[in-house]
Structure formats: C-alpha cells, structure tokens
Amino acid sequence: MANEHLDPALIRGLTQPRLSRRDVLKYAGLGVGAISLSSVLAACGVSGAPKATGQSEKDWSAFWSSQKTHGEFNFANWPYYIDTKKGTHPTLDQFKADTDITVNYKPSVQGNASFFATLRPSLQAGQDTGWDLFVITNGAELTRLIEFGWLTPLDHTRMPNFTKYASDLVKDPVYDPGNKYTAAWQSGFTGIVVNRKYVHQDITSYGDLWNPDFKGKVGMMDDNTEIGSISLLLDGVDPVTSTPADWTKAAARLQDQKDAGLVRNYYDQSYISAIENGDTWIGLGWSGDVFQATQIGYPELEFIVPDEGIMFWTDAMMIPLGAKNPLDAMTYVDYVFQPEVAAEIADWVWYVTPVPEAQPIILNELKDPTVAKSTLVFPDAAFQAQSHGYYTYKNFDDEKLWNDTFQPIIG
C-alpha cells in the first residue's frame, strides 16, 4: 500500500475510538427494537390460505387443451421408491425414449408434513413450487392441498391406462373422490411386525401390543394417525366413520399402554432397524419395509394381519397449482399405469402396486416369483377385505381435535 494515498476513512478509524462489537450489537438491538415494535411486527403475520380459489369456476378442460409438452418436468418422490440400476432409473429412461420427455427425478420427500411445509409458502403466494409432480401419502396434508385448491385437477381424457389398469383399491378413494386430483403411485399396509427370534407365540390381534410379556419391547409409531387408527380398530370402530367420542376412548387405551411401560418408543422410519436389532420384538410396521427386510437378511421378521384388519394407505401422485410443465407430468402419470412399467417399479420397491396386471409380468418376464406371489405386493381378495381406510378430516378444527387427542401420547 502506498503511504501517500491513505484512505481518510482508514485514518479516522485508526485514530478515533472504535465501536466494539458489543456496542454495535447493543445499538443495533435498540434500533431494531424501536422500529419493529411499531411497524415491522405488524407486517410479520403469515397470511392464511385462500379458500378454494375459484377452482370450480376455472375451465380445466380448456386449460388442459391449451397445454403443450416442454420436454421435461420435475418430479419429487420418497427415497428408494423407484426402480434403480447403477444410479439410473430404467423406467424413466424408457419414458424418455418413448415420449422424449426428460424426468428430473429427485427423492426430496422425507415426510408429508415437512414436504408440505416447503410447498406452502409458494402455493400460498400463488407461485410455482418448482415441482410439476410429487408424491405424498393420503392424510392431513393431502386433504389440505385439495381443500385449499392448491392442486391441478388431472385430465381424465389423458388417463386411458389408469382407467384400464388401475386396481379397485386405488380408484375413487375416500380422500379424493373420482381421482379428481390424484393417482396412486404405490400403496401399503400398516399392520403388526414381529421378530420371530423373540416372539414365539401366536399373534392375532392388535391387543397383543398390550401384552405385558412384551413390556418395554413394543415399537409404536410417532405418527398419530397410525396409532390412533389401530386403537380404533381394536375397539371395532372403522376409522373412516369414527367419531370424537371413539377417539377419546382409543387415546385412553394408548395412554395406558405407554403408562404401563410397554412401549419402547414411538418411532419414525427407524422402527424397522429397531426391530431388526431386537430393541423391539413386536410393533406396528409397514408391509413393504417388512418384506424388504425379510429379503435382505432378516428372515425372522414377519408381517401379521391381525383379526381386526390392517390399515391401507396410498402414496399418490399430484400436480401442484402453477406447475410449469403440467402436460409433461400428466403424460407420466398415465404412463406408469402400463403393466410393463408398473411391474418394473413394483419389482424394485416391493410395495403394493396399483396395477394388478403387473403380476404375470413379474412372474413370467422378470422371473421373480417371490415378489409376484407375495400378498404384500399383490394383495389377494382376503387381504383386501381386511383393509381399512383412514379418517379424512372435515376441516382444520376437526384435524386439531384429532391431533389434540392423540398427539400428547407421543410427546
């Protein structure tokens, strides 16, 4: 640095008392405090959702007929939920070859609530979320998306494969009558999983989760919809038609289970490693996880359909409002209902495929009888007859009541 060109500001800084970091923070605190209390805070509120923003009035058939494909779309799905071979997804490559549409596939959905939380600000502001298609489970978030009018209705004129091949289990579901907004990706069951290394007796009922023999070895789920629903089943109540009085009763039983020290923990996805390790011996489980575990080195695990039945849930594909490439996404939604495509995916993810026609293909062409013959991938009629749906919240207060009833048990 040349001496004769010293910056005056620097000299001032060197010669005059400087503000210490603490002083700066102090002044800044005062300043912001003064401004914020009056004006800033008042503008800080988070605005509510628009109530069904003219969904019904909008002419969606005109919307769809005006759309063109753009050659790509962005797809958010759960991790490990599509066929994968050496880092690529064969069915997506095939889709590209067939339609010239590139799928930007991202396993970005880690949880229904957390994914919804990332979408909400954009949807509320009427902006593009960055996704053209995503997959979440039927439940509070999905209901809210539909209720708020934040989804683009599917174009049923472009769904011939869905109409022809989709299983009755996923057609016209309770959470989305007429499949107006959603089409199933895969489904699964919630039932009982036991580790046969430690549990030798017959398990026939959810009541076995209250058996004192398993004290401290019962794994429950941290999802209050799951634990609430199975407790309702134990009372002989169908969750779909349950009432708040039923909920209170079901919650009391769950609280007893916890107070008696039966429950080891309320698990998220980690429940499966807990039962593999023997930390838990018996608990609630998701069919596909259990089937996968038995195939990768834990044959002692068993999925049990209790007498009271099992819960049937569906992970559904949907197009958010304001998506940039709706037609590309729409094309894909129907594409996966072709039996060949569905077979490839089902043979990798091992959950319940929405396309029963995939079964002979997995058996004869993919030569994988274990998957083809598993009732956990292709539920037979008896299995289907025992499956129950979840309660659909009527509005936010209804949902809050459910949460207030069941959430304190977990927390």
Next chain:
Amino acid sequence: MLFVIPFFTMASVSLQTGNIDIGFRQTFHLAEYAQGLGQYHTPLIRSLEYATVVTIATLIVGYPVAYWIAFYAGTRKNMYLLLLLLPFFVSFVIRSLAWSFVLSDEGIVLSTLRSWHLLPAGFHILATPWAVMAGIAYNALPFTVLPLFVSLEKIDKRVVEAAGDLYADRRAVFLKVILPNTAPGIFAAFLLTFIPSAGDYVNAAILGGTSTTMIGTKIQDLFLGRTFDYPMASALSMVLMVGLLVGITAYARVLGTDSLGEYV
C-alpha cells in the same frame, strides 16, 4: 444482525394467533406462553435437568483431561487435542446413531455382558434418561475440554512454582492457585455445554424412549410436525432462551468473571 433479526421475528411470531388454515395475525396475546408453560413444562424442566447433569459430568470428566493435556502432554499436546476433536469429523447425528447400534439391547455390548451373566434379564440402556444424557455428554465433552485447556495453559507456571516455594502442598496449589485462575475457563465450558445441551433434540430422539422427550424435540415437532403451530413453537423457544439468559447472567454475577470475552 444475524442474531437480532431472527430474535425479533421469533418474538413477533410468538405473539401471533391463528392456525395454518386461517393464517396468523399479530395479536400480542400472551396466551401461547401460558398454554405452552402449562402443556410443556415437563419436557422443559427435564431439559434443564439433563443439561445440569450433563454439564456437571462433563466438567468432572473434562477437567482432569484438560489438566493432563495442559501440564503433562508435553510435545504431543497438539496430537491429543486433535484426538479430542476427531469425532467432529463425523456428523453428530451419525455418531448418535452409531451409539444406538452399539448400545442396542442385542448389540455388541449388552449381549456380551448378558452372556457373562453380568446383567439382569431385561436390562437395557437405550430409551432411558441415562442414554440420552450420556449421548449429550459425549457430544459436549470437547466443548468442555477446550476452554478449560486454554485457561489451564495460560496459567503462568512460575506462579505455580511460587506457590510451592511458599510451602503450599499440592492440594492447596490446586485449590488456591489453579482452580481460581481457571474460573473463566470453567464458566466458558459451562456455557458451551449447558446451552446446547438444554436445546438438544437429536439425542433424545435417537437414544431416548417414551419419557425422555426434551423441549428441543417438542419445538421442532411444533414447527415441522403436522400442526404447524408456529406461535407455540416460538413461544417455547423464547421461554427457553430467556430462561437460559437470565440464569446465566445470574450465574456470571455470582462467579464475577469479566474476562469472559476471551473464551467465547
């Protein structure tokens, strides 16, 4: 700025009313605080208890470690410090998960001990408060040792020698010279251990059970869980933060350290 703006935003949110359906409005109602304290005082108190136990335990374990490295490690001082920091090369979530495998009921430790008949049937470590506290203490230990080490190392060795020359025995040297000289280090170690421990939400989730929920887990759940109760989550965060601030200020007064800035 990085502290002030989020702080006031959080204060603002904690005084809003509403739900995700109808939106949140600034109402300046204190209802969330009252309701929050009523509903969540158990995990709040539990968090403070755990943090207290963890802080005391890490100080008891950490002080001799720091003392030894500062006075006896000689030329290999840096290597020992590196060893101390080595766990930080792995994400702390992964480390907690690793513990959950090591300590699992049928894991390597417990199954071995059980096969030697050293443990009663049904004994387990995971899902107990001890597992959670041990997990937090394990993660916090380097944060305790480092400031202690710095303050121990700064002690002028001649002062220690002088004390010896004045016929102080080893016990008196430690209690009258070394310990008072490391008071700022102890306080810094306390801050760096107690505050993150009280707000920890990972260990309780991974190593804990049904009755070890900490306030951090609750706050996270309220923010990102299905209820999206932002005001309540903010209110609880404020309670935790202001509570810690008041407690620590009081503690600092008692300890009377003014050279704290050198350590934090």
